[in-house]
Amino acid sequence: MLKTLTVFGTRPEAIKMAPLIKKLETEPAIRNIVCVTAQHREMLDMVLNQFCIKPNYDLDLMSNCQSITEITLRTLRGLQTVLHREKPDAVLVHGDTTTTFTASLAAFYEKIPVGHIEAGLRSWNIYSPYPEEMNRRLVGAIAGLHFAPTEGNKQNLLQCGIEEKNIFVTGNTVIDALRMMVSNNFIFPNQLLNQLDYSNKKVILLTAHRRENWGENLKNIFSAVKDIVLDHSDTEVIFPVHPNPAVKDLADKLLEKTNRIHLIPPLDYKAFTNLLSRCYLVLTDSGGIQEEAPSLGKPVLVLRTETERPEAVEAGTVKMAGVNRHEIYRQTTELITDKKKYKQMSQAVNPYGDGRAAERIAAILKQYLEGRP
Numbered sequence: 001m002l003k004t005l006t007v008f009g010t011r012p013e014a015i016k017m018a019p020l021i022k023k024l025e026t027e028p029a030i031r032n033i034v035c036v037t038a039q040h041r042e043m044l045d046m047v048l049n050q051f052c053i054k055p056n057y058d059l060d061l062m063s064n065c066q067s068i069t070e071i072t073l074r075t076l077r078g079l080q081t082v083l084h085r086e087k088p089d090a091v092l093v094h095g096d097t098t099t100t101f102t103a104s105l106a107a108f109y110e111k112i113p114v115g116h117i118e119a120g121l122r123s124w125n126i127y128s129p130y131p132e133e134m135n136r137r138l139v140g141a142i143a144g145l146h147f148a149p150t151e152g153n154k155q156n157l158l159q160c161g162i163e164e165k166n167i168f169v170t171g172n173t174v175i176d177a178l179r180m181m182v183s184n185n186f187i188f189p190n191q192l193l194n195q196l197d198y199s200n201k202k203v204i205l206l207t208a209h210r211r212e213n214w215g216e217n218l219k220n221i222f223s224a225v226k227d228i229v230l231d232h233s234d235t236e237v238i239f240p241v242h243p244n245p246a247v248k249d250l251a252d253k254l255l256e257k258t259n260r261i262h263l264i265p266p267l268d269y270k271a272f273t274n275l276l277s278r279c280y281l282v283l284t285d286s287g288g289i290q291e292e293a294p295s296l297g298k299p300v301l302v303l304r305t306e307t308e309r310p311e312a313v314e315a316g317t318v319k320m321a322g323v324n325r326h327e328i329y330r331q332t333t334e335l336i337t338d339k340k341k342y343k344q345m346s347q348a349v350n351p352y353g354d355g356r357a358a359e360r361i362a363a364i365l366k367q368y369l370e371g372r373p
Helices: 011-024 042-050 068-086 098-109 132-142 151-159 173-181 191-195 216-231 245-255 269-278 288-295 310-315 325-337 339-346 357-369
Strands: 002-008 030-036 090-094 114-117 145-148 167-169 202-207 235-240 261-264 281-284 300-302 318-320
Touching: 002 011, 002 068, 002 098, 002 357, 011 030, 011 042, 011 090, 011 114, 011 173, 011 288, 011 357, 030 068, 030 357, 042 269, 068 098, 090 098, 090 357, 098 114, 098 132, 114 132, 114 357, 145 151, 145 357, 151 167, 167 357, 173 269, 173 288, 173 357, 191 261, 202 216, 202 269, 216 235, 216 245, 216 261, 216 325, 245 261, 269 288, 281 288, 281 325, 288 300, 288 310, 300 325, 310 318, 325 339
Parallel strands: 002 030, 002 090, 090 114, 114 145, 145 167, 202 235, 202 281, 235 261, 281 300, 300 318
Antiparallel strands: none
16 A cells, blocks of 8 residues: 655644545545644644544644744654654645655655645745745755646746646645635634624734734734724724734734724634634735635735735735735725725635645545556
């Protein structure tokens, strides 16, 4: 039997790998081993439980105030043991995290082929997002199979010198995951979310956590959000707050006492996607949400100065709001008050696929492992 080892460590990776893991479970010719590093712990566990995934290996590496260097060293050591024991035919990684890079490097040291899911994203600025942009470039140099979500991602890989025969445009697995989770009759565990008036209020979903936004940028973002709520009485903001103190402490300080801004704990994926389906628009510095929200007809304003998802900007489902307080306020207010511009964004076509990415990746992977072109 052919054997693959799927490695991931964070909540976003788990969400996007879950559809592929579930698909590989149905392949009789492939035994897929799941290894998590737990670069994130609680948020990762939420997703594993949601998708009923039980890892074969859990390196449990998360520690308080962990540095990138510490994560890298511990992941390399832990994966060396797993690779020696399992001897997989291929290692599958996702995206751009430190787990993704170190798993690829560990596989390279053992001369094991690497399949890179969500390959080809580029901002072309090695420090934004940091360290993700460099991680994805390094994984691209190691991987033998590149599963690109879009044609634009494929062109990025070609520009980096990757051979075309090793690139496969599949769509993004996050759309597969989204379709597995959203339901019209979903009841939220958090009663506040069940009580919101989604029909008559403009409910804004805010997420902000990226390392490059810590400090002054986050202060600008939170100040803009506060201004929006104070100036528009028909708005409500839901902010599932990332537990990192760099985010949580500032959010508590600037937003906690503002009426109609609701700071809530992180949501599990099913609750989050169903909130996404009901909100009016999204303010985010997340990458994955730029792909998910357009599938549900929700405009996205990106709280960053660069995006590695230009297809969404070109399609009109996403706009760059940046990290300037006044620009965030201006663009959000425009979507709140201008029905025509809101409609243009909400009805634009999502460029990230049809929800069958995992099926395509599994088929290509099987052919590759069986030695067929």
